[in-house]
Amino acid sequence: MAKTIDEIKERIKKGQVVVVTAEEMIDLVDKEGIKKAARKVDVVTTATFGPMCSSGIFINFGHSSPKIKVEKVWLNEVPAYAGLAAVDVYLGATELQERDPANRVYPGEFRYGGGHVIEDLVAGKDINLKATAYGTDCYPRKELETMVNIKDLNEVTLFNPRNGYQNYNVAVNTSDRVIYTYMGLLEPHLGNANYCSAGQLSPLLNDPLYEVIGIGTRIFLGGGVGYIAWWGTQHNPGVGRGDNEVPRVEAGTMATIGDAKMMNPKYLRGTSMRGYGVTLSVGLGVPIPVLNERVAKFTAVRDEEIYAPIVDYGREANQFLGEVNYKQLRSGKVIIKGKEVSTGGISSYKRAREIAGILKKWIKEGKFFLTQPVAKFPGKESEYVFRPLRERR
Amino acid sequence: MAKRTLVLRFPPHLVNEAITYRLVKDYGLAINILSARVKPQEEGNVVIGVEGEKTKIEEGVDYLKRLGVKIQPLVQDILWNQxxxxxxxxxxxxxxxxxxxxxxxxxEVSFDKERCIACGLCVKVCPYHALELLLG
Known part of the structure; x- marks a missing residue:
């Protein structure tokens, strides 16, 4: 028996809604079967927490007197983009602080950057704002330096062009030296294997064909409420999939948006990857309405049914070394080329579980209502592909 | 009872000495080997935790020094900010x-300080600056 989102919303209002996390859904389907679980459960909550480089904030900091049309801007000495209207700026998560030695002292520490400014701002700390301009008749001011606080700024909108990758590589290194990557420190000769997905809890792995998650889906974003704004950059639905439709490599992505003033720094963490750079770790939670048995079946996907490719980051060609599933990865040891290798996570499963629990609570308490997506992501039959750059003159 | 963590470096000719055995047998010390790099013909590098009577630990340390083992106390400390x-x-x-x-x-991750040899590798890789290397 199929349900509608309106019916689920009505049940939330009446306090009758049945919500489980994606982990609990696995147990329920185990015990009662897909049919019964589909009838019983209205919403499955999914979540993830990990570094998501394609993240940032739009800020409008208000007009000074006299006015300035900002040409260059820095927040705590981290440059932001000012090529917008007078006092609108965008600060990206991976931007380095001015004079950061980067990898000139290898491997660079990257202690503070865009992601950290976002965390500090959301935490309510005062931030140093510096701006310069060329000056116009209508905006005569050429310099500005002041402290600002999130509560005094007009809009602080988190907008992340790419979040929540559906599956990801497992990174290893077969070379003879230690390498520092966005997947962490990789020891030589298969010294460790790092992975980055919440697996069975991860949003898009629970809706592998983007049938219920779409543009306009209301979500948990950075501790507050946000929305899926669009599909994410590098969205790549046409990749190889298992019989369960779960992609076996990096595939779908989503762009997210939300009011950073309502967010919590616990779920928006400035992140420093040694030898690589700075980024922002984002907490993301997506509710999946269990509209029918098909959705129920997809949300019952388990770690052992989700495979990720093992990729050698120690060679330029990024050679493929086989596949492992998330149950093996989370057990702590995997076998690669006959060698037992210890695994490390980049995405925090504990945090993901926590977020799925919070979202479940919000829905049960009638504080969070599901939305009907207004449009769908390009699907696997759509011919939408992620292209490499073709260089030309 | 006293406890200490020691970094031992010993020259190649001592690699075949039963040092741990002597520390246990002659000085009544409980030895916990935290890290060991011992190869024939090379300088050995071992980090041990010792537990026993204070005077016995001192006597054990003297014995090692007499043999030609270089001893450094573990002066670094890792702080895990939960x-x-x-x-x-x-x-x-x-x-x-x-x-x-x-x-x-x-x-959930937890930290067992007793096992830590303060090598500092975790400080390098922690993306959230949750670990600090404190110099003694």
């Missing part, structure tokens, strides 16, 4: 003494 930790588990495969423990049920 509040900053996101339990991502990046440190888990890298820690040489398994001082970070991951509960596979709760997926």
């Amino acid at each position: 509040e900053e930790c996101t339990h991502c588990t990046l440190c888990i495969p890298l820690c040489p003494t398994e001082a970070f423990i991951l509960n596979r049920e709760s997926m």
Whole structure:
């Protein structure tokens, strides 16, 4: 028996809604079967927490007197983009602080950057704002330096062009030296294997064909409420999939948006990857309405049914070394080329579980209502592909 | 009872000496080998935790010095700031003494200071600055 989102919303209002996390859904389907679980459960909550480089904030900091049309801007000495209207700026998560030695002292520490400014701002700390301009008749001011606080700024909108990758590589290194990557420190000769997905809890792995998650889906974003704004950059639905439709490599992505003033720094963490750079770790939670048995079946996907490719980051060609599933990865040891290798996570499963629990609570308490997506992501039959750059003159 | 963590470096000719055995047998010390790099024909490098009567530890240290073992106290210390930790588990495969423990049920990381040899590798890899190397 199929349900509608309106019916689920009505049940939330009446306090009758049945919500489980994606982990609990696995147990329920185990015990009662897909049919019964589909009838019983209205919403499955999914979540993830990990570094998501394609993240940032739009800020409008208000007009000074006299006015300035900002040409260059820095927040705590981290440059932001000012090529917008007078006092609108965008600060990206991976931007380095001015004079950061980067990898000139290898491997660079990257202690503070865009992601950290976002965390500090959301935490309510005062931030140093510096701006310069060329000056116009209508905006005569050429310099500005002041402290600002999130509560005094007009809009602080988190907008992340790419979040929540559906599956990801497992990174290893077969070379003879230690390498520092966005997947962490990789020891030589298969010294460790790092992975980055919440697996069975991860949003898009629970809706592998983007049938219920779409543009306009209301979500948990950075501790507050946000929305899926669009599909994410590098969205790549046409990749190889298992019989369960779960992609076996990096595939779908989503762009997210939300009011950073309502967010919590616990779920928006400035992140420093040694030898690589700075980024922002984002907490993301997506509710999946269990509209029918098909959705129920997809949300019952388990770690052992989700495979990720093992990729050698120690060679330029990024050679493929086989596949492992998330149950093996989370057990702590995997076998690669006959060698037992210890695994490390980049995405925090504990945090993901926590977020799925919070979202479940919000829905049960009638504080969070599901939305009907207004449009769908390009699907696997759509011919939408992620292209490499073709260089030309 | 006293406890100390010692870094021992010994020259190649001592590699075949039963040093641990003597420390246990002659001085009544409980020895916990935290890290060991011992190869024939090379200088050995061992980090041990010793537990026993204070005077016995001193006597044991004297014995090692007489043999020609260079001894350094472990002067560094790792501070794990639990509040900053996101339990991502990046440190888990890298820690040489398994001082970070991951509960596979709760997926929660904990830190066993007793096992830590303060090598500082975790400080390097922690993306959230949850670890600090304190110099003694």
